[in-house]
Amino acid sequence: MEAFDPTPPAWTLGATHAFNFCCPRCRSTPMAATNVWINRRSPVYTEDRRRKWQEFYRCQCETAWWAWSDERPPAEWAKEQNCTEDDRET
Template sequence: MDAFVPIPPEWTNKATHAYEFCCPNCHSSSLEAEKVWLNRRSPVLTEDRRRKWQEFYYCHCGSVWWAWSSDRPPKDITTVPID
């Protein structure tokens, strides 16, 4: 699954907006999602002129949800250690 393909996958059509950055059904984090797609074709500009995108998640419980990239909590961002 390529999260950056330009055409949205079919499963994103049934997504619901999650107002907290987790699955609205089972409350799993975005890190536990089975599939991810980022809608980078339609960025939205915030009041301070920063871009935000819709992030779509296919949860392991079968729910599909989306949230704004700007709503992502810092703990959901993983870093790769540099040796």
């Protein structure tokens, strides 16, 4: 499976929106994902005319989650980012 394949893989169907750009179940970062798919066929445009895409991840714990590309933390903070217990999805 290629991350930019136009056809979504089956594992994306039940994905949960993660608001903190990490797995809502185990709080792993996208770097720990076993699969990635980016929905580039349906971009959303923000008020300032920027595009954002849904980025889907299947975590090593088998949880499928997604976040908007503009929710990704800046690179210099990515290693420091911690999802806390309060950040988990229910």
